[in-house]
Amino acid sequence: MKPLPPPRPIIAELSPQVDAGRFEAKRILGEPIRVTARVICDGHDRLAGVLRFRPEGREDWSECPLEPLGNDRFAAEFVATELGVWRFQVNAWVDRFATLREALRIKHRAGEPVPSELLEIASLVRDAAARASGADVAWLAAQAEAIGGAQDDDERVRRAVSPELLSFMARYPDRSCDVESPPLPVRVERERAAVGAWYEMFPRSCAPEPGRHGTLRDCEERLDYVASMGFDVVYLPPIHPIGTAHRKGPNNSTKPAPGDPGSPWAIGSSAGGHTSVHPDLGTLADFDRLVARAHALGLEIALDIAFQCSPDHPWVRQHPEWFRWRPDGTIQYAENPPKKYQDIYPLNFETEHWRELFDELLSVFLFWIEHGVTIFRVDNPHTKPFSFWEWVIAEVRARHPETVFLSEAFTRPPVLEQLAKLGFSQSYTYFTWRNTKRELTSYLTELLRGDAREYLRPNLFANTPDILHEYLQIGGRAGFQIRATLAATLSATYGVYGPPFELCVGAAVPGTEEYLDSEKYQVRHWELDHPDSLSDFLARLNEIRRANPALGARGRLRFLEIDNEQLLAYARATPDLADTVIVVVNLSPHHAQRGWLVLPLEELGISPDLPFQADDLLGGARYLWHGARNYVELDPGVAPAHIFRLRRKLKTERDFDYYL
Numbered sequence: 001m002k003p004l005p006p007p008r009p010i011i012a013e014l015s016p017q018v019d020a021g022r023f024e025a026k027r028i029l030g031e032p033i034r035v036t037a038r039v040i041c042d043g044h045d046r047l048a049g050v051l052r053f054r055p056e057g058r059e060d061w062s063e064c065p066l067e068p069l070g071n072d073r074f075a076a077e078f079v080a081t082e083l084g085v086w087r088f089q090v091n092a093w094v095d096r097f098a099t100l101r102e103a104l105r106i107k108h109r110a111g112e113p114v115p116s117e118l119l120e121i122a123s124l125v126r127d128a129a130a131r132a133s134g135a136d137v138a139w140l141a142a143q144a145e146a147i148g149g150a151q152d153d154d155e156r157v158r159r160a161v162s163p164e165l166l167s168f169m170a171r172y173p174d175r176s177c178d179v180e181s182p183p184l185p186v187r188v189e190r191e192r193a194a195v196g197a198w199y200e201m202f203p204r205s206c207a208p209e210p211g212r213h214g215t216l217r218d219c220e221e222r223l224d225y226v227a228s229m230g231f232d233v234v235y236l237p238p239i240h241p242i243g244t245a246h247r248k249g250p251n252n253s254t255k256p257a258p259g260d261p262g263s264p265w266a267i268g269s270s271a272g273g274h275t276s277v278h279p280d281l282g283t284l285a286d287f288d289r290l291v292a293r294a295h296a297l298g299l300e301i302a303l304d305i306a307f308q309c310s311p312d313h314p315w316v317r318q319h320p321e322w323f324r325w326r327p328d329g330t331i332q333y334a335e336n337p338p339k340k341y342q343d344i345y346p347l348n349f350e351t352e353h354w355r356e357l358f359d360e361l362l363s364v365f366l367f368w369i370e371h372g373v374t375i376f377r378v379d380n381p382h383t384k385p386f387s388f389w390e391w392v393i394a395e396v397r398a399r400h401p402e403t404v405f406l407s408e409a410f411t412r413p414p415v416l417e418q419l420a421k422l423g424f425s426q427s428y429t430y431f432t433w434r435n436t437k438r439e440l441t442s443y444l445t446e447l448l449r450g451d452a453r454e455y456l457r458p459n460l461f462a463n464t465p466d467i468l469h470e471y472l473q474i475g476g477r478a479g480f481q482i483r484a485t486l487a488a489t490l491s492a493t494y495g496v497y498g499p500p501f502e503l504c505v506g507a508a509v510p511g512t513e514e515y516l517d518s519e520k521y522q523v524r525h526w527e528l529d530h531p532d533s534l535s536d537f538l539a540r541l542n543e544i545r546r547a548n549p550a551l552g553a554r555g556r557l558r559f560l561e562i563d564n565e566q567l568l569a570y571a572r573a574t575p576d577l578a579d580t581v582i583v584v585v586n587l588s589p590h591h592a593q594r595g596w597l598v599l600p601l602e603e604l605g606i607s608p609d610l611p612f613q614a615d616d617l618l619g620g621a622r623y624l625w626h627g628a629r630n631y632v633e634l635d636p637g638v639a640p641a642h643i644f645r646l647r648r649k650l651k652t653e654r655d656f657d658y659y660l
Helices: 096-109 115-131 135-147 153-160 165-170 216-228 284-297 314-318 354-372 386-399 413-422 435-449 471-491 536-545
Strands: 010-013 024-026 032-042 048-054 062-065 067-070 073-079 084-094 186-190 196-200 235-236 299-303 335-336 339-342 375-379 404-409 425-430 458-461 495-497 554-558 565-572 580-586 591-596 610-614 620-625 627-636 641-650 656-659
Touching: 010 084, 032 084, 048 073, 062 073, 067 554, 096 165, 115 135, 115 165, 115 536, 135 153, 135 165, 135 299, 135 413, 196 458, 216 235, 216 284, 216 536, 235 375, 235 610, 284 299, 299 354, 314 591, 339 458, 354 386, 386 413, 404 413, 413 425, 435 471, 435 554, 471 495, 471 536, 471 565, 471 580, 471 641, 565 591, 565 627, 580 591, 580 627, 620 627, 627 641
Parallel strands: 024 186, 196 235, 196 495, 235 299, 299 375, 375 404, 404 425, 425 458, 458 495
Antiparallel strands: 010 032, 032 073, 048 062, 048 084, 067 073, 084 186, 335 339, 554 565, 565 580, 580 641, 591 627, 610 620, 610 641, 641 656
16 A cells, blocks of 8 residues: 655644643643644635644543634633543644535635546545445435435535535545544643632631630631631641751840740641640640531632751661751751841752652641641742642642642743642732732733743732831732732632731831731731721621632633723633623722723624613622723722622513623
């Protein structure tokens, strides 16, 4: 048999892909995974193709047809049915039947004779019958006979160009000279990897009365309060024993007083290390109770993973080879000039014993997964090798594909992005330091609309124990409301560090972004029932998020025109526009702002000639608008933001409300 000629189609611009398939694009279980490609060919022949997909490790591919989008672009969708890595590729070929069918249709309409074309089509249909199965064989054979027969030409043409025959031929195409793209990977994770509201709190500050070190039992009692605000994830800083050597005192003092608890990130003492619970917090059984209670309330516990040690950590004694020793015989403590962490020893990932170190760190993840933790916030991953994270995340997910990893890496953008490519489900961002209209617009466009959207999911934490931005220090209650609204509506995932956030704590060490009397170094007591608490406000934000898919993982972001630099306006919408919300935020926490909002009516499916209603989901007011330009005024002392759901009347056989 002579070899077939080289295939003619060329497949390019296949999406989604990250670094030509070196890393995985990310999607959510149950979410349609849309694949697009540009497929071109010489000449004027019609092209056809399929999208092929399968879970990693399976041999058999599933297929669905490509749909033309115009301008040589094609698309198709598939839905992953299980967690893990999926592979997809595009196959394309010249569709000789569709090409000849179109030529036949045009010539016949022009009154030209088409005997040759009919015979060619009959031959193609006959070949398809040879590839068919079941009852389709006889049907196609009969069509071939009729089209190639001696009956009336008009009837032969009618059969040849019928939609029914086109459908049958598409079912049995000639793919002998098809071309296929290289398979590309996509990581399919559970919803919480992309959507959720996080609440960070220190268990040791959960005691209901002042002056006492909180316990995990106290933390368990606090869960009802967190659930009442509508959060999904409770993130706990390290709960492990804390070293005494070089322990830090209040406000990062190097001279602690007796009884000062030290920093939870100075992990390890004679009581244990990364798989132990601080004795003052309770026991591992108490932690198991906490996880069970969280699950009963619809919450998940996220645990901080900080791969570093206090000088008292058992690893320092048992594995001195895992640390970096200086010429004077001491171990180098952690520094991030001008910050010094005398109470923390970094691990040496370049040790000759790196394999043993890697395996031990993997065992830390697996230990806590056995105790019900499937979400980890990883401390400073950018200070550890990329190769370690790629390996350990893959090892964990091979056993537990439901595991979610949050990268706490405040570092250079390429490093932050590389960590996301390596497998981190979510990433801290620079949102805390983006406060002006221009900063927010450019930065969120970069994150949510640029190439990074295929692999980087921003978790917009409004504050952290390390970061109390000047905006919150001077913004008062309205400032906290503004930042919460932005975080909760710009991204599908956001977080706050509480209770300082809902209690609007803005006191900082002068000239810094450090909280005054920070929980990092001392136990604090919080009055959760304070009358100025934002707990109800946060609960309403989270309620709105859950009720509107536009604010979830598939919600697209578009910034809108508004003629005031202190007003930020944007739309979030699902791809089909079935759910759309319009958000307008006053970025000035001290002054009322007003302006004219310009809506893209055509994109929103709104007639410029009909009025429509804008319901403020946050404040409860309703506005009747007409046309693209509509007036907005926001007083931060009353309401610093609007979250609008648009409603209009459609006239059909009967009136009904249609919600965008």
